Amino acid sequence: MAKKPNAFYAQSGGVTAVINASACGVIEAARKHSDRIGKLYAGRNGILGALTEDLIDTSKESDAAIRALRHTPAGAFGSARYKLKSLEQNRTEYERLIEVFRAHDIRYFFYNGGGDSQDTAHKVSQIGEQLGYPIVCVGVPKTVDNDLPVTDCCPGFGSVAKYVATSIREAAFDVASMAKTSTRVFVLEVMGRHAGWITAACGLAAEKPGQAPHVLLFPEIPFAQEKFLARVDETVKQKGYCVIGVSEGLRDPSGRFLSESGLRDAFGHAQLGGVAPVIANLVREQLGHKYHWAVADYLQRAARHIASKTDVAQAYAMGKAAVEFALRGHNAVMPIIVRTSSRPYAWKVGMVPLAEVANREKMLPRDFITPDGFGITAKCRRYLEPLIAGEDFPPFKNGLPDYVTLRNIAVPKKLKTTFKV
Amino acid sequence: MAKKPNAFYAQSGGVTAVINASACGVIEAARKHSDRIGKLYAGRNGILGALTEDLIDTSKESDAAIRALRHTPAGAFGSARYKLKSLEQNRTEYERLIEVFRAHDIRYFFYNGGGDSQDTAHKVSQIGEQLGYPIVCVGVPKTVDNDLPVTDCCPGFGSVAKYVATSIREAAFDVASMAKTSTRVFVLEVMGRHAGWITAACGLAAEKPGQAPHVLLFPEIPFAQEKFLARVDETVKQKGYCVIGVSEGLRDPSGRFLSESGLRDAFGHAQLGGVAPVIANLVREQLGHKYHWAVADYLQRAARHIASKTDVAQAYAMGKAAVEFALRGHNAVMPIIVRTSSRPYAWKVGMVPLAEVANREKMLPRDFITPDGFGITAKCRRYLEPLIAGEDFPPFKNGLPDYVTLRNIAVPKKLKTTFKV
DSSP states (O other): OOOOOEEEEEEOSSOOSSHHHHHHHHHHHHHHTTTTOOOEEEETTTHHHHHTTOEEEGGGSOHHHHHHHTTOOSOTTOOOOOOOOOTTTOHHHHHHHHHHHHHTTEEEEEEEESHHHHHHHHHHHHHHHHTTOOOEEEEEEOOTTOOOSSSSSOTTHHHHHHHHHHHHHHHHHHHHHHTTTSOOEEEEEEOOSSOOHHHHHHGGGOOSTTOSOOEEEOTTSOOOHHHHHHHHHHHHHHHSOEEEEEETTOBOTTSOBGGGSOOBOTTOOOOOOOSHHHHHHHHHHHHOOOEEEEEOTHHHHHOGGGOBHHHHHHHHHHHHHHHHHHHTTOOSEEEEEEEEETTTTEEEEEEEEHHHHTTOOOOOOGGGBOTTSSSBOHHHHHHHGGGGOSBOOOOEETTEEOOOOOOOOBOOOOOSOOOOO | OOOOOEEEEEEOSSOOSSHHHHHHHHHHHHHHTTTTOOOEEEETTTHHHHHTTOEEEGGGSOHHHHHHGGGOOSOTTOOOOOOOOOTTTOHHHHHHHHHHHHHTTEEEEEEEESHHHHHHHHHHHHHHHHTTOOOEEEEEEOOTTOOOSSSSSOTTHHHHHHHHHHHHHHHHHHHHHHTTTSOOEEEEEEOOSSOOHHHHHHGGGOOSTTOSOOEEEOTTSOOOHHHHHHHHHHHHHHHSOEEEEEETTOBOTTSOBGGGSOOBOTTOOOOOOOSHHHHHHHHHHHHOOOEEEEEOTHHHHSOGGGOBHHHHHHHHHHHHHHHHHHHTTOOSEEEEEEEEEETTEEEEEEEEEHHHHTTOOOOOOGGGBOTTSSSBOHHHHHHHGGGGOSBOOOOEETTEEOOOOOOOOBOOOOOSOOOOO
16 A cells, blocks of 8 residues: 655644634544545644754644644644745745655645735645645635635634624723723724724624724724814713724824834833824823723734634634645645625635735725724624624633643654754 | 612722622612612712712613623723712711712612722711711622732632633733744733732633743732843743733832833823833843733723633622621621632632721732742632632623613602712
8 A cells, every 4th residue: 555645734924713723624634534644744833844844743642632722722833924935036945845845755735824825835836846746735714814815704803803892892881881980082902904804893892873882993094183083072072981993003194003103112212012002192182081092912813712603613614625625636725715695694615726815915895994984884794793603612621711732742854954944 | 568768889990890790689689678678779870870869770670681780791880980088078978978868768878899989888887877867888899909808809800810811821822823933922911000919810821830921020029120031031041932911000119110111102291001011122122022912901800701600609699698788787897708618619708897898908918929029829829710710601692792781760869959079
């Protein structure tokens, strides 16, 4: 019997609450097809693991540990913010990947990431052919930013969306209680430097007109200071308080990030990041209201405890489908989520060539934002609502979510050469 | 049949994820004893509602709505940051309270708050006697800060503790995934300006030595910059990353809040608040590590979605006991939580005179903090662990927690006089 080829899986870019659910889907599908796939190796710290021949042998993990990945946030094998250059600029890196794959008889490459990563996966499939080492490359979509094209949504986004909508609703209840004698304006800063999908998700907390959040500040809409202050003032007068969701990527009309608008410490050191304090301070300076602000940062994308059941299911399905596509002979493709109906929500797994998703960003459409630029439309709500539907609580132990840490045992190196990244 | 006396309930100070569970306990107990208590009125915006005769008739709320208070965060009737002055300084305010109580035949006063509020409740009981209008005053403990004396813990704290421990664990998984090529230091700022209980709760996320969080910065321990930086550097070298939990109330050795250490915007305006960015910036300036920081702010105390089941049960029990104490003839007392065993955890309802809880703060004992000042001891863990035990998820609708907003119908005024607060 011929030796079965091995497979390689790597996580890329910023991690999410459900990227490990995709890993779970890949690994469980590979185990199911052990007649055709030998070992599934994972890259320690993503693609760096391939470049430096630091591979993790996932076969050393128990079925229970792999199953637990489905409810564990972040990247169980380590991820990397490492973008391979173009083939022309750094052909050596691609050749090194093929060298490592060849040494370990890796014939399948599953790359779990956003647009940049799908571009890399696409290039690896091309270089493999050129070097006479055909490798099947299948992407697995992932990004909290929801900015991948073609797919209806991206695994990772639904859970952040559920987190921010839940959090801003809860904080709004708090502010409403306190507004008579204390805080009147609350600002929550959320992720999404270029695309306003997460900011839009804050809007789900308001089920009826006039409910909080009252103002959303999108990265797609240049910050109009006077109009914003007028809206806040009007809201405080009408409701007694005002709740604001703001994107970390909010820019002024000249295109400069508001978070870089000149905050300095006592020593004159450059800004510390955070647009929420900038907005909150503006409100205080110009309107005099007492404020509070929160910056959710990693809390939002790691919040597996409040993950969307839909998101978890889709993340798992994408991982599983990637393996099935590869085994059916598809190459340089990525599974996607195809929405077949919004109400009731229904979706299925589709497929797209990597060439079509690489390096393209999907912004929030203008008709998802209200004409005044401060809210979401009914069309946006119809799109977003199903993505946060359902709960998928992790198991708890001693009062805390019981997340798995894998053994991550290294595969013995076969190459004598090292590679400096 | 003689007319039954009415009761008054008010929420005071910063709200919590479970103060409405206490309200639920008070109202359900009062309804159960409708043979002895007439109407239960709530103060709109806390004690302000009594002073301005703006009372809410809770009898207009359905049983289902009152039941839903148990899973709804924040203050359903509005709370207030309003501290009554001493009897000598502003006797008029106390006399006004009695005037309103007399007009509405209110003979029971349930005050749901922290140390200041219990002091107020105590004074109201005294002035009532002096003015020939005996009123039964029973406190209901509440504070996320866990700083009330005598009671083993305070309703509100357990849920914040569960939130911060969960959040810092999740963020730590994220940072661990990214540390090879990106963020190495993560800072989470938590509440507790004077007492380090919430900071300590972050430590629950680390079940084994060496696990995150690696450094805790307590308000009780003056910030030792060099020692802190050395610890962070050592941790990054050993683990590859470092996760830090810091109290908003961290002070430098001269006693000044670090959050006030001179942050200014481009126009030279005073600081914006937030110790997390100050700590993160220090790490970057001195050690050069890439960082992220989060400020949970109201998100932590409003996070009913991840409330502690123990905390919810205790909050409800305190409200219920307050009514039962009053009906048994106790006055100027407060129910407390008495721990009878830590492992397995067991507790019962106790009672304390208000005079003993008023205006006293319970700090984190020094032997709950490790000798180096950066962690919690086994003794602290044994105390904290039971308080976050168990989950009590709210119902969800359309993917979000389904919280109740009451009708809050006003009781017709009976007095011709108004009162300016």
